[in-house]
Amino acid sequence: MIDKQVPDAATAVGDIGEGASIAVGGFGLSGNPMGLIEALHARGVGGLSIVSNNCGVDDWGLGILLGSGRIRKMTSSYVGENKEFERQFLSGELEVELTPQGTLAEKLRAGGAGIAAFFTPTGVGTQVAEGGLPQRYDGSGGVAQASAAKEVRTFMVAGREREFVLEEAIVTDYALVHAAVGDRHGNLVFNKAARNFNPLAAMAGRVCIAQVERLVEPGEIDADRVHLPGIYVHRVVEVGPGIEKRIERRTVKEA
Template sequence: MDKVVASAAEAVADVADGSSLAVGGFGVCGVPEVLIEALLEQGATDLEVASNNCGVDGFGLGRLLAAHRIRRVTASYVGQNKEFARQYLAGELEVELTPQGTLAERLRCGGMGIPAFYTASGVGTLVAEGGIPWRYGPDGEVLVASPPKVTESFATRDGVREFVREHAIVSDFGLVRAWKGDRHGNLVYRRAAQNFNPVCAMSGSVTVAEVEELVEPGELDPDQVHTPGVFVHRVVPLTAEQAAAKRIEKVTVRPRPAGGEAR
């Protein structure tokens, strides 16, 4: 039951070329950056990644992207990453854009053994009709486009509505970051880190969690646990320095009043 491993390097040692990853994080919050750095040093390539966003330039998944180690990305937000845009438009990267709530549900269903579900998001758009460019050629031609998806009408309290069928995401590995975790793999996330880490942990066939604070079994209030240990296979305790490293995505400051002192 003790799932603690000695290092991040050991935790990702068996990630092979071509592996699929579900990676937690929301912007720069709750990103398993220590595991990503270990994966960068480990050398696995041709990776397929499902994540809300693909990091930013020089941080998180952006580090793997810059090293050309990612072949395909399924994400809902790809802004603030110039290298991501460059690789996509140059035909170096395959990208499946997915509505944010749909992506979260696809990951959750992957962990719950639900192969597919219906949603109203994307009905009447290219999401359902197909044709969204997934991969470009070197001259800007579309080499791979999204296929059309099955749609079906269902009776709802608002009348008969059309829904689109989406498939679950089951990944080879889930990489997440938690605020607290115990040796059994029970995890607690803090604030915005709760957005995608829980569902990425569920999606992974093997889930690895880096935790800012490791506690002993029984110390976590069961009512506060976001990810039960049944979904987690390896736990990597962070050092105090690693746990304290927090990024600010956009620094916004109030202009200093004329003649006033900085606050």
Template sequence: MDKTASSAAEATADIGDGASIAVGGFGLCGIPGTLIQALHTRGAGGLHVVSNNCGVDDAGLGILLADDRITRITASYVGENKEFARRYLAGELEVELTPQGTLAERLRAGGCGIPAFYTPAGVGTQVADGGIPWRYAPDGGVAVASPPKEVRTFDGRAYLLEQGITCDFALVRAARGDRHGNLVFTKAARNFNTLAAMAGRITIAEVEHLVEPGELDPDEIHLPGIFVQRVVALTPAQAVNKQIEKRTVRA
């Protein structure tokens, strides 16, 4: 039952080229930065990433993107990452842009064993009709476009079919966790972490404060250990290393 790994390097050692990875976080909030850095150091490439966004130019998933380690990403938006935008528009990266709520439900569905579901989000748009550029050609044309999706009517309202998402691995960050993999997140850092963790066949959690089994109140656990296979206890320096994506305070 003890799922702790000695280091982030050990926990990510079997993530190989071409792996699919669900990654928690929103912007730079709640991202598993230590695990991402370990994966970068390891050198795995050709990765298929599912995450709300792709970090920023010099942090989070952005460091994998800058070194050409990611070939495909399913995300909600490009965000503040200029390299993400450049690679997408230059045809160097395949990007499946997905409505944010739909992405959240696709991850949850995959984690619950639900292969697909119907949603009204995207009906009457290119999300349903297809044609959204997934990959551009070098000449600026569209090399790969999104396919049309099945649309059905229920009680007089149209819904489109979306598929659940499962990945080979998931990387998440929690404020607290025990050796059995039960996790607690703090406020907004909960974001996509629970959903990404559910979608991974092997889920690796970096934990700011590791406690012994039984110390967490069952009522405060956000993600039960059944979804987590490996736990990495962060050092104090790693735990406080939290970057801010965009400062908006007054002078």
């Protein structure tokens, strides 16, 4: 379908069902697709497996899904400012696959590019490669589930041998992303820091749903300004420029 606009966020996420896997853009609270997250929360589905850099905060971002017990597993790079994330993880309610941030980004990009796996030096000599990293606790301080060991190989790089760990790509059922501008063909432009995990999450989803602050006609976006081509995007919903944008942590200097 060439015209990918849908009328509202509820329609956009209307077929996301119980147990779906979803890649979600954003870094901290920057670039969170809040309209889509809220619409998904309203649907009431749970058992979700979410791939995102972090899980928002207790009352914003993915934190609203987490707080309602909708998320079964998080694949992310850090816990961040979310106390409920920490509580659910340590209590054994939530499975967490902690992944180095750059590795997580590349796993998403590789999934979108059709690359099954790749070797990286990140994590060599640690539990990331050797296994044993807690993924689920038993609620009593013990580890109920730990990560498995990964393949490590030696390659000659720049005239010397180095070890690299094999990381598998990530492909999810859906992707939810936020962009500043999009057209009806799905071409997207991200604004500053919101161009974080959003393009990568979009690539990894079999069905990518984008909320945009401003929807324009095809051809209005200069081709050189397109950050993500419409080939990766399946649905576009306009949420307007007046949406609430929160800051995770604000530090100010006293006058």
